[in-house]
Amino acid sequence: MERYYQPEIECASREQILSWQNERLVKQVRNVWDHVPYYRKKMEEKGVSPDDIKGVEDLHKLPFLTKDDLREAYPYGLLAKPLGDCVRIQSTSGTTGKRVVAFYTQHDLDLWEDCCARAIMAAGGTNEDVCHVCYGYGLFTGGPGLNGGSHRVGCLTLPMSSGNTERQLQFMVDLGSTILCCTPSYAAYLAESAIEHGVRDKLKLKAGIFGAEAWSEEMRQDIQNKLGIKAYDIYGLTEISGPGVSFECSEQTGMHINEDHFIAEIIDPNTGDVLPDGTKGELVFTSITKEAFPLLRYRTRDICVLTREKCSCGRTHVKMSKPMGRSDDMLIIKGVNVFPSQIETVLMEQGYPANYQIIVDRVNHSDTLEVQVEMTPERFSDNLGKITEMEKELVAALKAMLGIYAKVTLVAPKSITRSEGKAVRVIDKRKI
Amino acid sequence: MTVNQISVFLENRTGQLADITAVLSENQIDLRAISMAETASYGVLRLIVDDPQKASAVLLEKGFIITMTPVEAVLVPDRPGGLSELLAAVSKADIGLEYMYSVIDRESSNAFMILKTGDNAKLAETLEKNGFRTV
Numbered sequence: 001m002e003r004y005y006q007p008e009i010e011c012a013s014r015e016q017i018l019s020w021q022n023e024r025l026v027k028q029v030r031n032v033w034d035h036v037p038y039y040r041k042k043m044e045e046k047g048v049s050p051d052d053i054k055g056v057e058d059l060h061k062l063p064f065l066t067k068d069d070l071r072e073a074y075p076y077g078l079l080a081k082p083l084g085d086c087v088r089i090q091s092t093s094g095t096t097g098k099r100v101v102a103f104y105t106q107h108d109l110d111l112w113e114d115c116c117a118r119a120i121m122a123a124g125g126t127n128e129d130v131c132h133v134c135y136g137y138g139l140f141t142g143g144p145g146l147n148g149g150s151h152r153v154g155c156l157t158l159p160m161s162s163g164n165t166e167r168q169l170q171f172m173v174d175l176g177s178t179i180l181c182c183t184p185s186y187a188a189y190l191a192e193s194a195i196e197h198g199v200r201d202k203l204k205l206k207a208g209i210f211g212a213e214a215w216s217e218e219m220r221q222d223i224q225n226k227l228g229i230k231a232y233d234i235y236g237l238t239e240i241s242g243p244g245v246s247f248e249c250s251e252q253t254g255m256h257i258n259e260d261h262f263i264a265e266i267i268d269p270n271t272g273d274v275l276p277d278g279t280k281g282e283l284v285f286t287s288i289t290k291e292a293f294p295l296l297r298y299r300t301r302d303i304c305v306l307t308r309e310k311c312s313c314g315r316t317h318v319k320m321s322k323p324m325g326r327s328d329d330m331l332i333i334k335g336v337n338v339f340p341s342q343i344e345t346v347l348m349e350q351g352y353p354a355n356y357q358i359i360v361d362r363v364n365h366s367d368t369l370e371v372q373v374e375m376t377p378e379r380f381s382d383n384l385g386k387i388t389e390m391e392k393e394l395v396a397a398l399k400a401m402l403g404i405y406a407k408v409t410l411v412a413p414k415s416i417t418r419s420e421g422k423a424v425r426v427i428d429k430r431k432i
Numbered sequence: 433m434t435v436n437q438i439s440v441f442l443e444n445r446t447g448q449l450a451d452i453t454a455v456l457s458e459n460q461i462d463l464r465a466i467s468m469a470e471t472a473s474y475g476v477l478r479l480i481v482d483d484p485q486k487a488s489a490v491l492l493e494k495g496f497i498i499t500m501t502p503v504e505a506v507l508v509p510d511r512p513g514g515l516s517e518l519l520a521a522v523s524k525a526d527i528g529l530e531y532m533y534s535v536i537d538r539e540s541s542n543a544f545m546i547l548k549t550g551d552n553a554k555l556a557e558t559l560e561k562n563g564f565r566t567v
């Protein structure tokens with residue numbers, strides 16, 4: 001039997017949803033115009049005023065926001081409420097110095113937790129469940145979001161955070177965890193560890209809510225078989241709130257977007273034109289209920305498809321496919337956002353040639369990052385210690401920039417293929 | 433005598449070493465000594481050849497990264513404890529030894545040590561003073 005956290009919203013008629021969206025969008029645009037000078041300026045440049053936005057059909061008139069805007073406006077430039085009204089900050093991982101921070105009022109947190117509660121109940125959660133959250137807690141939205149949602153559903157919540165696999169398994173066995181929330185790669189790792197430690201049969205898990213990274217249908221089958229659970233996908237981004245922007249239902253054919261809070265559009269990433277439902281393009285979100293950090297037409301850079309076909313679960317909200325790629329070159333490595341340009345900057349600063357290659361792989365369910373860079377005559381020395389020292393400095397500089405460890409491999413000159421046209425800078429070997 | 437050692441950057445990829453020896457033999461360069469210092473992913477190959485200028489030219493042409501390093505070649509006295517006498521003399525003179533490797537001369541069957549220090553002049557002087565033959 002399908003369970004809903006807020007059935008009157010999740011299964012509302014399309015007319016009702018549209019009417020909420022129209023009303024909330026008009027109000028939100030006015031609010032942003034009045035309180036966010038950064039966005040007001042963008043609207044003025046585009047010649048749009050709040051009076052031009054009478055409903056969802058006028059949404060396309062508004063200017064886009066991108067991650068660059070968030071960095072430029074860092075930290076308070078997109079805030080629509082006085083700091084005194086804000087109660088929480090969350091942040092995206094990676095990119096030191098250029099972090100993206102998002103602010104929340106208590107009301108924002110409440111709505112975010114509602115979204116997560118919808119996801120947990122869609123995965124079959126009730127107040128009888130023991131919800132085991134091993135997403136990271138802290139600036140990362142994974143832990144706090146699912147934790148809040150779990151409280152709302154009334155689950156007994158285990159705020160495990162990430163790491164320490166043996167302790168995770170021990171708590172799962174001793175306290176009878178029934179719902180597991182973590183990244184899919186960690187779920188796969190836990191499954192293997194449980195089998196290895198001989199505790200697989202002692203687990204009471206029935207469902208898992210896995211997100212924050214890309215995973216395939218094959219991986220889903222693998223996790224489901226190994227843990228004997230049903231595995232649900234969940235999607236979100238800190239800029240918009242966190243996990244729970246959309247979530248999977250029992251049909252497992254896409255994630256329902258919480259349209260009472262977020263309006264989704266698919267655009268052509270090159271022209272910015274809105275594309276019809278069913279067309280692959282870049283996903284754009286407009287927050288219509290957020291108070292502190294209301295982003296309008298935020299470009300996620302995730303490529304996916306929206307479908308409004310009737311879902312057997314009874315929910316009426318639009319479904320998005322799993323992201324099929326990115327419209328920029330961002331890589332998500334160990335949950336951290338990495339841009340090749342950041343690596344290039346470090347190499348230039350350290351005096352290395354711009355010819356480099358980034359190799360991303362997944363070994364034992366954990367992402368690895370390797371940067372191959374060519375040795376140059378100027379840097380070469382007969383002294384192996386000096387070369388090792390140089391390598392260590394580069395590793396440290398990359399760590400400082402990216403926030404994660406990158407293995408550095410010095411390779412022979414001209415051994416990195418110089419292709420004509422676009423250079424192949426990134427080799428992603430991860431089988432997702 | 434101070435000789436010019438050629439150091440070559442080597443990626444840990446099979447075949448690179450064979451490429452180098454092939455290039456040298458094609459150009460009739462006689463390889464007198466070879467030594468390798470390496471980490472898990474790369475290494476420095478050290479070569480003593482009969483014609484360092486020619487060898488460096490052909491290696492550069494093949495795209496290898498090289499550097500020339502002056503090192504000292506010393507005959508190891510052919511008696512028990514010969515090597516330790518040599519090292520003791522170097523240590524006593526307070527000369528920092530960066531690395532060394534041995535080589536057997538094919539014609540004379542004599543054992544030589546190749547020594548790399550920070551101060552070649554002082555090393556040569558010390559060796560001479562202690563009666564070691566450099567070549």
Ligand SMILES: [Zn+2]
Nearest residue numbers: 249311313315
């Ligand atoms: Zn559904």
